[in-house]
Amino acid sequence: MSGIRVLVGTRKGGFILSADAKRKSWKIDGPHFAGWEIYHMAGSPADPDRLYASQSSSWFGQVIQRSDDGGATWDTVGNEFKYEGDPGQHQWYDGSLRPWEFKRVWHFEPSLDDPDTVYAGVEDAALFRTTDGGKTWKELAGLRGHGSGPQWMPGAGGMCLHTILLDPARPERMTIAISAAGVFRSEDHGETWQPSNKGLVSAQIPNPTAEVGHCVHRIAVHPDRPDTLFMQKHWDVMRSDDAGANWHEVSGNLPSDFGFPIAVHAHEPETIYVVPIKSDSEHFPPDGKLRVYRSRSGGNEWQALTRGLPQENCYVNVLRDAMAVDQRDPCGIYIGTTGGQIYASADEGDSWQTIAGHLPAVLSVEVQTLP
Amino acid sequence: MIRVVLPAALRRLAKIDGNVELDVSAPVTQRKLLDALEQQYPMLRGTTRDLQTKKRRAYVRFYACSEDLSDESPDAKLPQAVANGTEPYLIIGAIAGG
Numbered sequence: 321m322s323g324i325r326v327l328v329g330t331r332k333g334g335f336i337l338s339a340d341a342k343r344k345s346w347k348i349d350g351p352h353f354a355g356w357e358i359y360h361m362a363g364s365p366a367d368p369d370r371l372y373a374s375q376s377s378s379w380f381g382q383v384i385q386r387s388d389d390g391g392a393t394w395d396t397v398g399n400e401f402k403y404e405g406d407p408g409q410h411q412w413y414d415g416s417l418r419p420w421e422f423k424r425v426w427h428f429e430p431s432l433d434d435p436d437t438v439y440a441g442v443e444d445a446a447l448f449r450t451t452d453g454g455k456t457w458k459e460l461a462g463l464r465g466h467g468s469g470p471q472w473m474p475g476a477g478g479m480c481l482h483t484i485l486l487d488p489a490r491p492e493r494m495t496i497a498i499s500a501a502g503v504f505r506s507e508d509h510g511e512t513w514q515p516s517n518k519g520l521v522s523a524q525i526p527n528p529t530a531e532v533g534h535c536v537h538r539i540a541v542h543p544d545r546p547d548t549l550f551m552q553k554h555w556d557v558m559r560s561d562d563a564g565a566n567w568h569e570v571s572g573n574l575p576s577d578f579g580f581p582i583a584v585h586a587h588e589p590e591t592i593y594v595v596p597i598k599s600d601s602e603h604f605p606p607d608g609k610l611r612v613y614r615s616r617s618g619g620n621e622w623q624a625l626t627r628g629l630p631q632e633n634c635y636v637n638v639l640r641d642a643m644a645v646d647q648r649d650p651c652g653i654y655i656g657t658t659g660g661q662i663y664a665s666a667d668e669g670d671s672w673q674t675i676a677g678h679l680p681a682v683l684s685v686e687v688q689t690l691p
Numbered sequence: 692m693i694r695v696v697l698p699a700a701l702r703r704l705a706k707i708d709g710n711v712e713l714d715v716s717a718p719v720t721q722r723k724l725l726d727a728l729e730q731q732y733p734m735l736r737g738t739t740r741d742l743q744t745k746k747r748r749a750y751v752r753f754y755a756c757s758e759d760l761s762d763e764s765p766d767a768k769l770p771q772a773v774a775n776g777t778e779p780y781l782i783i784g785a786i787a788g789g
Contacts, residue, residue: 355700379750379784380700380738396704396734400742 322613325688329358334681336391339522346675360684362428367435374425386454404461411473420444429484441481445498449574460510468532472501483539500535519567538640540582542589552582570619575606581643586651590618595638604635612671628672641684656682694779705732719774722765754781
């Protein structure tokens with residue numbers, strides 16, 4: 321089918337929203353895996369009908385589901401995520417050390433050209449890869465083995481590897497982000513890694529400019545500008561123009577530079593989106609108004625986008641994996657809230673439509689633009 | 692045959708309508724019962740026990756004959772009433788909100 325498919329992971333199941341290319345009328349399919357936390361669902365760029373879902377619960381652990389028909393049917397695949405060698409230790413909230421322990425898969429990043437190859441970012445932070453469609457998973461242990469593990473610590477959501485960027489022009493390059501350790505980059509297909517956090521300043525760690533320990537919430541990139549990265553950090557919106565070697569702040573006139581997601585326009589590499597959130601601890605929009613902010617200048621100058629979004633008494637959050645863009649022209653933007661709403665814009669954010677109003681708390685939103 | 696009652700979340704995962712019956716050779720232990728369960732329903736691997744350590748997951752409990760067997764040795768013999776199918780073996784998700 322031609323159109324848009326929105327993959328929504330929630331606290332109580334997965335949902336698939338679909339529409340034709342006009343993006344006006346939406347059908348909601350689900351819940352899939354009812355009652356389970358679906359941290360993320362993702363589709364293969366090489367085969368849009370190949371989907372992967374991370375299904376987990378505090379009771380029954382991690383399950384991985386795979387669909388070969390666009391989500392109509394699902395089958396379980398491998399769910400063993402075994403750290404290579406000695407798991408080592410990381411910092412706990414109180415500064416003490418405790419061993420790595422697998423909790424769940426936060427994020428899938430399917431290969432750009434092979435439906436059977438998928439990267440998985442997990443909690444406690446590590447990077448895994450399958451090359452057999454999810455039957456088996458193997459850790460890319462050079463990341464966790466970087467040696468800085470004792471300086472990694474969990475954020476409020478856990479010590480998660482939540483962002484995996486693949487470079488279409490340089491397949492040997494990968495960039496990942498961990499909360500709270502920061503950005504790491506590999507130039508050898510994930511074998512070895514180096515921290516990539518120069519320019520970040522975080523008051524929550526003893527040395528605010530330390531090489532690792534930063535609570536990076538999300539990074540985003542446009543495929544045509546692989547050296548330009550945008551970051552929403554625990555505080556501060558940041559930008560790098562040298563693939564993460566150096567970062568500088570572009571928070572500009574945002575009402576709060578705290579937030580979780582960040583996204584880049586599908587066709588304009590200098591147009592970016594964030595959702596400012598009040599913090600510390602409140603984690604709801606300033607003034608009870610849900611506003612997506614857009615910068616057409618790659619940061620610093622931001623415009624509030626409000627039409628169709630709740631502008632009074634709104635106290636929801638938009639989590640780090642819950643904003644995505646489609647590839648249509650004009651570009652579509654999608655956000656999911658902890659209140660269970662999915663808002664979609666078919667005009668680059670100028671106006672918004674509620675395409676699902678009463679889902680469980682939304683953990684993730686992915687968009688597939690179908691041929 | 693041994694009768695096993697699964698929580699609803701695991702029945703849905705395993706696509707089971709109703710309860711499970713397992714053929715387990717004597718002496719019947721929790722380890723042998725859970726091994727047989729996972730062999731018959733591979734999608735349940737890791738859901739009641741850690742995949743690597745085989746330790747019971749923290750929020751999972753094992754009951755039978757009105758007794759909590761959760762902390763019994765996995766190699767201890769289960770009650771005869773479970774082994775002969777008179778009483779079911781209950782796998783329970785702990786009451787923990789959510």
